[in-house]
Amino acid sequence: MNGKTLRNAALGGILNNPVFVLVLGMCPTIAQSNSIINAFGLGCATAVVLVFSNIAISLLRKVIPDKVRLPAYIVIIATFVTIVQMVISGFLPELYASISSFIPLIVVNCIILGRAESFASKNSVLASAVDGLSMGIGFILSITLLGAIRQGLGAMGLSLFVQPAGGFIVLGFVMALFNCLMGIFKNRHKTLMEA
């Protein structure tokens, strides 16, 4: 593992933000970003699964045969999702009541399988953990930002934005703004980005 891999992993959550840049995990993003609490709760649950599944898959990357890697990843991810579901239902029943339908869907969240396949299966445990944490934080921040905007607009009487259709509209605008700002940042720090 070199410093560049670790730095890229650490910055992945921003530079390759799973929601605004990679456009992954759209189903829970739209469905659960109608309030800040739901968005933050689901974001945290996803981030925890992402970190632990990345670590487990990286640990087992030399043991899992290529032929069965995807089913193996799914089994590992599903295990962590079930544990997270047990913990949330046991300790946070109110949150569980709000997001229970979407917790099992974390298993098939493209962010998690995507990071497992493209990063954790090829890199060291430390880099994979950092990548999972960075991507997880990126996901939490983006879904919570959308939740805040949608809840705020809903509180102002614009109930369309609490509905899925409004969620797509808000996501489109925030995504455009994010990529515009990222473009400006990348141009200004070209040398830093290429290093």
Place this chain on the structure above:
Amino acid sequence: MKNSTKSTLKSVLAMSVISVVCVAVLAFGNAFIPKYKPTLDLKTATMINELLPTGLDAQTAFDNGYFEMLELDEKKLADFNKNNRAEPNNKVLAVYKVVKGDYSGYTVVEAQGQGYSGNDPISLLTAFDEGAAVFDVKVKSQRENSPGTNGIFLDKNFDNFRKFIKGKTDVGASDIEATTGATSKYSIKGVANTVKISMQMAAALNENGGKL
């Protein structure tokens, strides 16, 4: 051919080991992660105070011990639910008792039934008089998320349902459908099963002097 067999065996072995480890982790989690148990919190006390008004605000009634949660034997409750449930998600979660005020001796049963999907049970608080007849009913939570079912029955038809169910000691889904004019069959079934198992619990407690 030999390589292919070897590779297949290796894959099967790897998947088997991963599956066994994952099952062990889940079994460990299932054994040691605490399960949610309903408690008599302020939210529940507020709902009970709305069902069976004490004449005080919920916080005061809660602080002054107007309500208490019955200590039910966990095994007996599990057996009761197993013997009386209409579907796997249908169960009594807790029983509360009013111990002071005009409605002293009345019972409130918290139960749930399956709505549209298995992850989204309908949870009701059903209040019973001292003769185990329904006094009133209130939705504690409803989390059905399928388009077309969310809140249709409970929002639009619940007042009709409350009038219909008052004084009853038995109920069926067809009764609710006919009386309320509701059309969301999954919600109706969930509500009917929930009220029915609550009635059975109230009757059992009434017969056995407040014990299961």
